[in-house]
Amino acid sequence: MEYRIVCIPGDGIGPEIVAEAVKVLQKVGEVFGHSFAFEDILMGGCSLDVHGVPLTDEALAKAQAADAVLLGAVGGNVGTSRWYQVAPNLRPEAALLRIRKEMGLFANIRPASLYPELASACPLKAEAAERGFDLVMMRELTGGVYFGEHSTSEENGERVAKDVMTYSETEIRRIAVKAFEIARKRRGKVTSVDKANVLDTSRLWRKVVEDVAKDYPDVTLEHMLVDNCAMQLVRDPAQFDVILTENMFGDILSDEASMVTGSIGMLPSASLGAGKSGLYEPIHGSAPDIAGKGIANPLATILSAAMLLRYSLDLDAEADAVERAVKEMLAEGFRTADIAAGAVPVGTEEMGRLVRERIRR
Ligand code: IPM
Ligand code: MG
Numbered sequence: 001m002e003y004r005i006v007c008i009p010g011d012g013i014g015p016e017i018v019a020e021a022v023k024v025l026q027k028v029g030e031v032f033g034h035s036f037a038f039e040d041i042l043m044g045g046c047s048l049d050v051h052g053v054p055l056t057d058e059a060l061a062k063a064q065a066a067d068a069v070l071l072g073a074v075g076g077n078v079g080t081s082r083w084y085q086v087a088p089n090l091r092p093e094a095a096l097l098r099i100r101k102e103m104g105l106f107a108n109i110r111p112a113s114l115y116p117e118l119a120s121a122c123p124l125k126a127e128a129a130e131r132g133f134d135l136v137m138m139r140e141l142t143g144g145v146y147f148g149e150h151s152t153s154e155e156n157g158e159r160v161a162k163d164v165m166t167y168s169e170t171e172i173r174r175i176a177v178k179a180f181e182i183a184r185k186r187r188g189k190v191t192s193v194d195k196a197n198v199l200d201t202s203r204l205w206r207k208v209v210e211d212v213a214k215d216y217p218d219v220t221l222e223h224m225l226v227d228n229c230a231m232q233l234v235r236d237p238a239q240f241d242v243i244l245t246e247n248m249f250g251d252i253l254s255d256e257a258s259m260v261t262g263s264i265g266m267l268p269s270a271s272l273g274a275g276k277s278g279l280y281e282p283i284h285g286s287a288p289d290i291a292g293k294g295i296a297n298p299l300a301t302i303l304s305a306a307m308l309l310r311y312s313l314d315l316d317a318e319a320d321a322v323e324r325a326v327k328e329m330l331a332e333g334f335r336t337a338d339i340a341a342g343a344v345p346v347g348t349e350e351m352g353r354l355v356r357e358r359i360r361r
Contacts, residue, residue: 014072139250
């Protein structure tokens, strides 16, 4: 069978890292006997340059028809890039929000774990780093304040801006179900994070999550306020298995969790909806400062490709093979500049090749 993968190289380092992930998938194809058909679409600043919009309807339609979508990164330097001299709905990031919404990708899965090989990069105290941690952030991705009404107007002689936060029961229930399903396959614990001491959306969130929990007696549920969670993530991240939270809290907490691993260039993500297809991307950005230099770390994108194999194509052995190849290569001491810590770094292409060489049945 032929799998159709749409690639969005995007901006900055995006094209360099996606190229390596594509070669890894091709190698998986050779080793396991699958064929992948890749097609590139433009999204972000590169699409703005060519089409005057960050995502065309044709490009979106191709993404929607694919078995899965692999994304590098979009956007540039907010302070200096011409891509930000446009209306907010034309900015590169607007395309990302649009593709998530139009593909119905309500569940964003961001694993954050400490690789023992990279423990020295972890900014936590030695005891915490030695304990290690392995958590999954389950972030709601198509609701909340990101997608509420936005407005700026004149009221009583001054400018007033509003961003409305809304959550329906349906939106909460479907993401909660995903969190419990994942927890069941892991260590059986869900921490639902909210601001129920202040927000109505959070109080509804709690009720619905408790309701869903009744169907998962084998999974432990705890609630945690978001400010406390931010603190616990740096105090003792080992306490978490699956963190379930709404869109904006998840945006903030997932950056925090990634930093605590000490290796943001390593972390993949998957955005899923009701069907099989999904969008897979590294959690880091387009890093315009190092674009084109051949030094970016392709591992987060390669590991995103592994998630693509696992979640959209149900190719678990193949996903395992990619993840194992990455671990092996790290254990042998190879590092890109961002995680080098004194070692002689290898470049983007070299890192890709080192991973490919280690892929086997
Ligand atoms: C992310 C990013 C996006 C978000 C931005 C670029 C719109 O920060 O994927 O976490 O806030 O969702
Ligand atoms: Mg973010």
